Amino acid sequence: MAMRRLVLTVALAGGCGGDDGPAPMPDAGPTGTPSIEGTPVSSFETTSCSTGSVLELSRQIAEETDCLMPGQLVKFDVVAGLQITGAAVLPYLGLDARTDLYAAAAMAGASPLQITSAFRTVVQQYLLNRWFQLGRCGITAAADPGRSNHESGRALDVSNYSAWITILGNHGWAHDVPGDPVHFDHLASADLRGTDVLAFQRLWNRNAPDDPIAEDGSYGPTTEARVKLAPAEGFGIGAVCAARRRFEIAPPDIAVRPGAWQAD
Numbered sequence: 001m002a003m004r005r006l007v008l009t010v011a012l013a014g015g016c017g018g019d020d021g022p023a024p025m026p027d028a029g030p031t032g033t034p035s036i037e038g039t040p041v042s043s044f045e046t047t048s049c050s051t052g053s054v055l056e057l058s059r060q061i062a063e064e065t066d067c068l069m070p071g072q073l074v075k076f077d078v079v080a081g082l083q084i085t086g087a088a089v090l091p092y093l094g095l096d097a098r099t100d101l102y103a104a105a106a107m108a109g110a111s112p113l114q115i116t117s118a119f120r121t122v123v124q125q126y127l128l129n130r131w132f133q134l135g136r137c138g139i140t141a142a143a144d145p146g147r148s149n150h151e152s153g154r155a156l157d158v159s160n161y162s163a164w165i166t167i168l169g170n171h172g173w174a175h176d177v178p179g180d181p182v183h184f185d186h187l188a189s190a191d192l193r194g195t196d197v198l199a200f201q202r203l204w205n206r207n208a209p210d211d212p213i214a215e216d217g218s219y220g221p222t223t224e225a226r227v228k229l230a231p232a233e234g235f236g237i238g239a240v241c242a243a244r245r246r247f248e249i250a251p252p253d254i255a256v257r258p259g260a261w262q263a264d
């Protein structure tokens with residue numbers, strides 16, 4: 001395991017940066033050995049209430065998403081006026097969403113913006129939805145996997161939301177979901193929904209070559225069965241940016257699918 005973690009660390013450092021700093025190395029190839037070994041995501045349906053339980057797997061999905069759409073899902077930093085509360089937060093947003101978040105944070109007074117959720121991956125959404133269905137963890141709203149605004153890279157949950165509705169609203173962040181007061185959407189940002197599902201499918205196929213599934217960005221029973229089996233610690237081979245598919249997989253190809261999107 002130690003060896004695999006080292007290999008993964010190297011792969012992430014040299015592969016998909018997820019920031020708008022120096023461009024990721026486009027020739028970073030696969031590193032590690034194909035493997036789906038580890039603690040299955042489904043084991044956390046009844047043993048956890050934190051999506052931090054699948055954080056390493058989720059990081060791989062976020063990195064693979066960046067590989068698929070370079071520069072569109074970017075990491076945000078803890079700048080002045082902004083706090084990330086909780087270890088389970090994946091600090092990624094769409095590029096425009098981040099720009100406006102930073103602009104809003106610069107207006108902070110005595111109460112920094114406290115972010116409890118930003119980008120979520122399909123495996124995190126799977127667990128949240130299961131906990132919601134099972135009446136566990138005090139969850140009052142959870143979209144179906146593949147359908148959450150948080151999977152789009154343009155949603156935030158803010159614990160001290162009441163102090164921020166006006167400021168965030170002035171910077172493109174709509175407080176737009178009745179009954180879900182912590183939730184804000186950056187509606188002008190590119191909608192990346194489905195990309196995390198596609199990223200998961202690609203990671204799965206890379207690591208389970210004997211059990212290939214469709215790479216269509218659509219969440220259904222076939223994908224869900226693999227989400228449940230996927231290793232919380234991350235796949236043997238993580239994100240690979242070698243085959244940049246910016247033009248092959250354009251947003252309209254994966255964003256136009258039947259069914260309503262859901263807020264949380």
Ligand SMILES: [Zn+2]
Nearest residue numbers: 156157183264
């Ligand atoms: Zn939310």
